[in-house]
Amino acid sequence: MSQSAYPHLLSPGRIGAMELRNRIVVMAMGVNFSEEGGFSGDRVVAYHEQQARGGAGLVISGACGVMYPVGQVQPWQIGISDDSFIPGLKRVVDAVHRHGAKYAxxxxxxxxxxxxDTKAGRPQWCPSVPEPMKGDFTEGFLLEELKAFASAGMPTYKVLTHEDIQVVVNAYAAGARRAKEAGCDGVEIHGGHGYLLSSFLSPKTNKRTDEYGGSTENRSRFLVEVVRAVRAEVGPGLAVWVKLDSQEVGKEGGITLEHAKVTAKLVEAAGADAITVSAYHDTGIGKLHSASNIPHEPNTLLPAGAAIKAVVGIPIICSGRVEPEHGDAEIRAGRLDFLGMGRKLLADPELPNKLAAGAAEQVRPCIYCYTCVSAIYTLESTRCAVNAECGIEYLRVDAPKPAARRRVVVVGGGPGGMESARRLARDGHEVILVEKGDRLGGTLRFASLAYAPNERLLDWLRLQVEQAKIEVRLNTVATPELLKSLKPDDVIVATGALRNMPPIPGGDLSHVFSGDDMRKMMLGESSDALQQKTSLLTRIATKAGAATGLTANLDFVRKATHAWMPLGRNVAIIGGELVGLELAEFLIERGRKVSVIDEVPRLGKGLTLVRRMRLLAELKEHGLGLFASAKDIRIETGRVCFTDASGGACTVDADHVIVAKGATGDSSQADAFRAAGLRVHEVGDGTGVGYIEGAMRGAMRAVDAINAGAPGAA
Ligand SMILES: Cc1cc2nc3c(=O)[nH]c(=O)nc-3n(C[C@H](O)[C@H](O)[C@H](O)COP(=O)(O)O)c2cc1C
Structure with a gap:
């Protein structure tokens, strides 16, 4: 095994008494996987075991309630408030240790x-009664997502007395004792993210006038007492450290880096072995997680990590969308000691092993879609859009193994088709991938144009197909006759959704494009509709792009469209789901004035909650006209007319109109193959629009069915 590409990241490290095989830490992620009552069961064990097997040095549990159920933030959070939690925890520890990782x-x-607490009618524990929350956290929720909150009432508060503070301190110490008894190697005291200890640290929420309020030293007192009590309880043998916020984004008057530096020195003096540097993001502000604990912007936490490292002598753990090579360089430069990873290890827990094996290109990439975090906000268990196995590792133990080698034709080279082909080849089947276009990617190519991180998945899937030596037939239309001639045992149909132009008055005017037209135009593909509608210049440019192969390079298209775009200044998009909103973002970045109009009451379906909230806020910032609940939409030359949510007549200017609406599942091709006597399994948007997550999950199910020898029904 070569470690040459990441010599610092893959070198052993130490936190207190805990020796680690490398500097990669699975960050704490509360993933909502516990059993009823907060116990660690098979699901938690298999999830963490997979992370350890994948090669990380240290695995940290999700937030574990020391007073569970008091202080609980998730319905399936894990508890550590009673000795009855120890056996479950011990199972997790043993599983992680089996693979040479440490567990905290x-x-x-x-x-x-x-x-x-609010849902159960309990008060929330706090330093002082807080100000009412700014903004409306639920504004970006779809109506169906709001249901999760229907039963929550208004919070009540318990302002902690000195006796209460002692109760909490004792609860942390007892939690640490239980962790030690279960065989853990360390405990991370959560001193961030707006939770109880950080609500004392934050001048915004701590308005106390006793020795726990006022100066930073006073606000840190509670945390320091917790660290001391934990250390006294567990002794020097267990690593004890603290997760701290370096700032509170969107919380005016909250924690600053200067505060965090003072607190860091105090917890070091109290006996902490390390500090995990994070940040908090007020959920009341729209651009959720732009630059905070689960940041959209890469590397945003690193400067704070380095600044805190400069004032303490203990190791620093830092995370936040940091690529391994960058983390390696930061460790080499002495600005960081351990690189924490959250989302990347949900997407591919084998990342550390792959880096160590010199196979970084094999790492399944996180596409920063926030499926994992959004699930938590809507009180569901975490899922990963690109790793269908995430969170169901315990069920995958019994996943069907291939009974025999089968010959499978996969129809459609989009994400569902490529993922199916990859899985089939991995399981030893003979695979032929048939794609009607001239390259692989399908809808993922356009999705990558609109949201660049998607391109990493596109590249990864292409590479997997290429390396698996799958027979790929491009420019090939799959007819029942062709398929029958290939004599497959099974056929997977992953041909995507049908995008019909919905009947909108004026939809046939020459300045109106369908979502498909738009997609084709951007990617240098042609169609009869486009031939009629686009100007001569555009046609030449589109053809030239396609002919030279330049449009295969999405980065080129992204850049070129800044200079050249066959659309007028005012663009109206009819359709406010994922495709419409991402298109709006793409066009705004290219200087267009965009309006989005839809009949639905809430915009952004298909986008994960976190991404939707950020995108809607950004679009509003750019002055985009967002019109939900529109009625009687009508396209005219140069404008779109409709009745707005308040019942008023409304008109927006539109040199061009894009109708990004009307995608539906389409089983007609699959039905034709079935009628020809073929064994058919359907995957992806063809079965109902499910985007990347649906495609990846559907591929897993279809390949399971083929392995099990099940008749085609997926
Ligand atoms: C699904 C999910 C759940 C999380 N839950 C917790 C948590 O329980 N405690 C915590 O301190 N941080 C939590 N975080 C934040 C992570 O610990 C980490 O700081 C963050 O994901 C940044 O790393 P990344 O950019 O590599 O994902 C969570 C993150 C994710 C993605």
Whole structure:
């Protein structure tokens, strides 16, 4: 095994008494996987075991309630508030140790974020009664997502007395003792993210006038007492460290880096072995997680990590969308000691092993779509859009193994087709991938144009297909006759959704494009409709692009469209789901004035909650006209007319109109193959629009069915 590409990241490290095989840390992620009652069961064990098997040095549990269920923030959060939690925890520890990784529990009390306290009629524990929340956190929710919150009432508060503070301190110490008894190697005391300890640290939420309020030293007192009590309870043998916020984004008057530096020195003096540097993001502000604990912007936490490292002598753990090579360089430069990873290891827990094996290009990439985090906000268990196995590792143990080698034709080279082909080849089947276009990618190519991180998945899937030596037939239309001539045992149909132009008055005017027209135009593909509608210049440019192969390079298209775009200044998009909104973002970045109009009451379906909230806020910032609940939409030359949500007549200017609406599942091709006597399994948007997550998950199910020898029904 070569470690040459990441010599620092893959070198052993130490936190207190805990020796680690490398510097890669699975960050604490509360993933909602516990059994009823907060116990660690098969699901948690298999999830963490996979992370350890994947090669990380240290695995940290999700937030674990030291006073569970008091202070609970998730319905299936893990508890550590009673000795009855020890056996389950011990199973996790043993599983992680089997693979040479170390395991730590994150000790937690949710304080002002403990939604479960409110739901159960308990008060939230806090330093002082907080100001009402700014903004409306639920504004970006779809109506169906709001249901998760229907039963939550208004929070009530318990302002902690000195006796209460002692109760909490004791609860942390007892939690640490249980972690030690279960065989854990360390505990991370959660001192961030708006939870109880950080609500004391934050001048915004701590308005106390006693020795726990006022100066930074006073606000840190509670945390320091917790660290001391934990250390006294577990002794020097267990690594003990603290997760701290370096800032509170969107919380005016909250924690600053200067505060965090003072607190860091105090917890070091109290006996902490390391500090995990994070940041908090007020959920009341729209651009959720732009630059905070689960940041959209890469590397945003690193400067704070380095600044805190400069004032303490203990190691620093830092995360936040940091690529391994960058993390390696930061460790080499002495600005960081351990690189934490969250989302990347959900997408591919084998990442550390792959880096160590010199196979970084094999790492299945996180596309920063926030499926994982959004699930938590809507009180579901975490899922990963690109790793269908994430969170169901315990069920995958019994996944069907291939009974025999089968010959399978996959129809459609989009994400569902490529992922199916990859899985089939991995399981030893003979695979022929048939694509009617001249290259692989399908809808993922356009999705990559609109949201660049998607391109990493496109590249990864292409590479997998290429390396698996799958027979790929491009420019090939799959007819029942062709398929029958190939004599497959099974056929997977992954041909995507049908995008019909919905009947909108004026939809046939020459300045109106369908979503498909737009997609084709951007990617240098042609169609009869486009031939009629686009100007001569555009046609030449489109053809030239396609002919020279330049449009295969999405980065080129992204850049070129800044200079050249066959659309007028004012563009109206009819359709406010994922495709419409991402298109709006793409066009705004290219200087267009965009309006989005839809009949639905809430925009952004198909986007994950976190991404939707950020995108809607950004679009509003750019002055985009967003019109939900529109009625009687009518396209005229140069404008779109409709009745707005308040019942008023409304008109927006539109040199061009794009109708990004009307995608539906389409089984007609699959039905034709079935009628020809073929064994058919359907995957992806053809079965109902499910985007990347649906495609990846559908591929897993279809390949399971083929392995099990099941008749085609997926
Ligand atoms: C699904 C999910 C759940 C998380 N839950 C927790 C948590 O329970 N405690 C915590 O301190 N941080 C939590 N985080 C934040 C991570 O610990 C980490 O700081 C963050 O994901 C940044 O790393 P990344 O950019 O590599 O994902 C969570 C993150 C994710 C993605």
């Amino acid at each position: 529990v994150q000790l937690h009390q949710g304080g002002l974020v403990a939604g479960d």
